[in-house]
Amino acid sequence: MRDIMGMMGKVKEMQAKMEKMQEEIAALEVEGKSGGGLVTVVMTGKGELKSVKIDPALFKDDDVEILEDLLVAAHKDAKDKVEAVAAEKTKAMTAGLPIPPGFKLPF
Template sequence: MRDILGMMSKAKELQSKMQDMQAEVANIEVEGSSGAGLVKVVMTAKGDLRKLSIDPSLLKPEDVEILEDLITAAHADARAKAERTMAEKMEALTGGLGLPAGLKLPF
């Protein structure tokens, strides 16, 4: 019976920490770039786009496809950084709980 109460207590503690982490993650920003910094994307660790910067040299009608590719690459770079940040935060939060590998907790 004490084990169940202990588990429930840990679950409540984890839930509280998860809520705190969600609020924190909403404010963490990561930057992705492509084309040697000609295109930059700033997004939150939760994936919300905050800023897109495009070097004026890319704003030529004949370069539209290149620009589209650079925006996509910058977003992918920022997304990968956001995912790493989230994984690090989750590891710090759940490190001692012995959760199964690959378990996805809701954010």
């Protein structure tokens, strides 16, 4: 019975750590860039797009398609960075737990 109580305590401790980590990830702000820095986006850890900065040099040619592609690429860059930080934090927190490779925790 002691083992079960000890395990329940560890589960509650892990749950509290997970909630804290989720809050930290949500509070993250990362910057994604594309076009060699011509387009920059800032995104939160929840994937919310906070700001977009576009170099005025892009407005010379009225080539909207290039600008649209650069915006998508900058957003993807920022999103990839958020996911990398989240994966790193999760890996550090779950070190030593018997979790199968590739298993994603629900958050």
